[in-house]
Amino acid sequence: MISLFGKSAELQLEKDVSTRYLPVVIAAMIFLAALAIGGLFSLHNAIGNWSETLTGNLTVEIAYDPAADLDKKVAEAVKLLSETPGVTSARAIGKEETHALLAPFLGKNAALDELPVPRLIEVIIEEGNAVDLRALNEKLAGAVPGASLDIHRPWLNKMVTLGHSVQLLAAAIMLLIGVVTVIIVIFAVRTGLVMHAEVIQVLHLIGAHDKYIAEQFQNYFSRLSFLGALPGLVVAVIVMFIFNFLVGSLESSMLPPLTLEPAGIVALLLLPFLIALLTRFTVRLVVMRSLARMM
Amino acid sequence: MVRFENVGMRYGMGPEVLRDISFHLSPGSFHFLTGPTGAGKSSLLKLLALSHRPSRGLVTLFNKEVSTLVRDDLPAMRRKIGVVYQEFRLLDHLSAMDNVALPLKIAGAKDARIYQHVAELLEWVGLGNQIDAKPPTLSGGEKQRVAIARAVINRPQLLIADEPTGSMDAEMGLRLMHLFQELNKIGTTVVVATHDLDMIQRFGNPVMFLKDGLLTTRGPEKLPRHFSENGA
Structure with a gap:
């Protein structure tokens, strides 16, 4: 670590004005990267949760009909479903529970009793059992007028596709951040090479290898990147906490909170080291190539 | 030690600043390099110091032809060449x-060895009491002696000095030349580029005379009495 972050004894890169703002730029990049990672992992978790919840989970909807005895219809449907092979359970969802499900969208004070709310039955399919859902739907509609089977799959598929698209976008943002960081570092290093050309020439003439000079640039720029990354990461974590707090305080939010799980936390903690390594590799490449053009 | 054969040099696509330069320096020799301003002395020193490559011809240093050297060589x-800049x-x-320790440090020598050698060398060039001084606080002559110490700390086989006495008074210049003589006596090949014809006459070593990019070797007695302002 000492050699990784050692000072540039001869080149005095620490005194360069041109690189003074590099940590600020790196901090901004790491802030964006950390948020992208947060989004990436949160979406991954959310998609997993949606799939887990909705796979093998069906809903039977019995349309609102003021003239019909809805409780009787529900009982008939539950009986039919419970007797169907492959169905683990069929549970009628009570009025109050239905109202609780609607509350996030309509508000707690909405006059739900006055609305034509359909009656719902939660159906759990036995794991690994292939129930013919189309046949079941037809059978149900014949036995209980107004009943229909909602298998959630089309909605889930759309949500999963959306989730994956946003994940791809987050990954693309990460890539873009990496590319921009590399370009900024390249410009800063080239400026440094020009500013210190005379000392570099002296070092060469007294027998310095290119890698001796490159190491001074590598150490200095890695240190700048690492030190810039830390505040960027801290601010991003604070922003994530604030976001989660705001999401939690919303009554009818469809937004998933930012949840990272261990893999996401490790990815965030690795960010400063990865940016330092990326900088080190970039600087070495640029310096070695530039020095190779000298005698 | 050093052999130039029909060497030419140009900067970029510009005209040749050195043309058909051929000479040989044997080990342990002491040569002056002189000529009017713009004659190509600095360019010749750059070739000797391996800071530039020739445009044509063969440069052989320490029995190795320079154009065949790879970058890692x-x-x-x-490290076999010490350079003192004006x-x-x-x-x-x-x-x-x-500053003096830098070549040893770059060569990977151990710290204890480095500072023992450096202290001895600074004592030898008369700067034993200035070892912690930084260059901006030193006089021109003192800086030049630090530069000389840095050039010779690696015990180079070839020492090149570009106008080493240009920034100091005659007495200090003379003392520096005696330092070069001492180094020459212990086997170092020395090339000193200078405009100072009086000094060349005083020391009497062979002279490489450059004019318009062409080199001739002659004795000090065959030099012009002075160089004119326009470099003729």
Whole structure:
């Protein structure tokens, strides 16, 4: 670590004005990267949760009909479903529970009793059992007028596709951040090479290898990147906490909170080291190539 | 030791600043290099110091032809060459001791050995009491002696000095030339580029005379009495 972050004894890169703002730029990049990672992992978790919840989970909807005895219809449907092979359970969802499900969208004070709310039955399919859902739907509609089977799959598929698209976008943002960081570092290093050309020439003439000079640039720029990354990461974590707090305080939010799980936390903690390594590799490449053009 | 055969040199696509240069320096010799301003002395020194490659011809240093050297060979070759610049080229933020120690440090010598040698050498050039001084606090003559110490700390086989006495008074210049003579006596090949014809006459060593990019070797007695303002 000492050699990784050692000072540039001869080149005095620490005194360069041109690189003074590099940590600020790196901090901004790491802030964006950390948020992208947060989004990436949160979406991954959310998609997993949606799939887990909705796979093998069906809903039977019995349309609102003021003239019909809805409780009787529900009982008939539950009986039919419970007797169907492959169905683990069929549970009628009570009025109050239905109202609780609607509350996030309509508000707690909405006059739900006055609305034509359909009656719902939660159906759990036995794991690994292939129930013919189309046949079941037809059978149900014949036995209980107004009943229909909602298998959630089309909605889930759309949500999963959306989730994956946003994940791809987050990954693309990460890539873009990496590319921009590399370009900024390249410009800063080239400026440094020009500013210190005379000392570099002296070092060469007294027998310095290119890698001796490159190491001074590598150490200095890695240190700048690492030190810039830390505040960027801290601010991003604070922003994530604030976001989660705001999401939690919303009554009818469809937004998933930012949840990272261990893999996401490790990815965030690795960010400063990865940016330092990326900088080190970039600087070495640029310096070695530039020095190779000298005698 | 050093052999130039029909060497030419140009900067970029510009005209040749050195043309058909051929000479041979035997080990342990002492040569002056002189000529009017713009004659190509600095360019010739750049070729000797391996800071530039020739445009044509063969340059052989320490029995190796320069054009055949790969990049990784250059540092080891350069450690056999000590260069003293007119403008010193010391690192201002380093002390005299650290400036002189730099070639050893770069060569990977151990710290204890480095500082023992450096202290002895600074004593030898008369700067034993200035080892912690930084270049901006030193006089021109003192800076030049630090530069000389840095050039010889690696015990180079070839020592090149570009106008080493240009920035100091005659007495200090003479003392520096005696330092070069001492180094020459212990086997170092020395090339000193200078405009100072009186000094060349005084020391009597062979002279390489450059004019309009062409080189001739002659005795000090066959030099012009002075160089004119326009470099003729």
